Amino acid sequence: MTRLLKKREMEYPISQERLYYRIGEVSRITGIKPHVLRYWESEFRVIKPHKGGSLQRLYRRKDLDLILKIRKLLYEEGFTISGAKKKIRDFERAENSRVNLRLVEKRSRGIDHELLLAVQEELKGIRRMLE
Template structure:
């Protein structure tokens, strides 16, 4: 089952420590993902990173693709490209994979109950 993440507070900038707690990731993972995903672009001032809400939403989406749906980094990159509307077939395949994963989780839960 996907991890329940805390709501993102309504503020403009988040430090890497705040962002890592809100996304349930270690700071070094977030720094690594910045190198792997061009879309993650925190504001850098005085050698510090400041994330905005849209950065956190994107990081949470990537986290879900990698951890909950089991995609590789390359697969998540492709999915994000398809998410921009450039590849309807990719989106359809991702929707099917997500549905299968959710159904498998439901089945596991039902087996645990009985």
């Protein structure tokens, strides 16, 4: 599946199947110059391009999405670098909370709560007998 990103009336395809993008491709897709992308890597620790044997930066889809989010925060919404960093941290915390909640819900589906209550009552009875 391919999504199109419009920039100055040009369309750049963003393929869902591609694993990595080079810095020049990311620059063309996002409209952010390579030196700015390298600067953002130092400022936003969440952007972590893979550097293969050729030492070329290879950005994943996740990195590309983050760069687009940062570009929006800085250029469209008027955030400062520090404000955008805070906003990105907040996004990450919210995402981590959603993931943790999904894990708890998934684990709790398999538990029979009535059985747990019965076991708890039985353990309380044994505890009283031992005291």
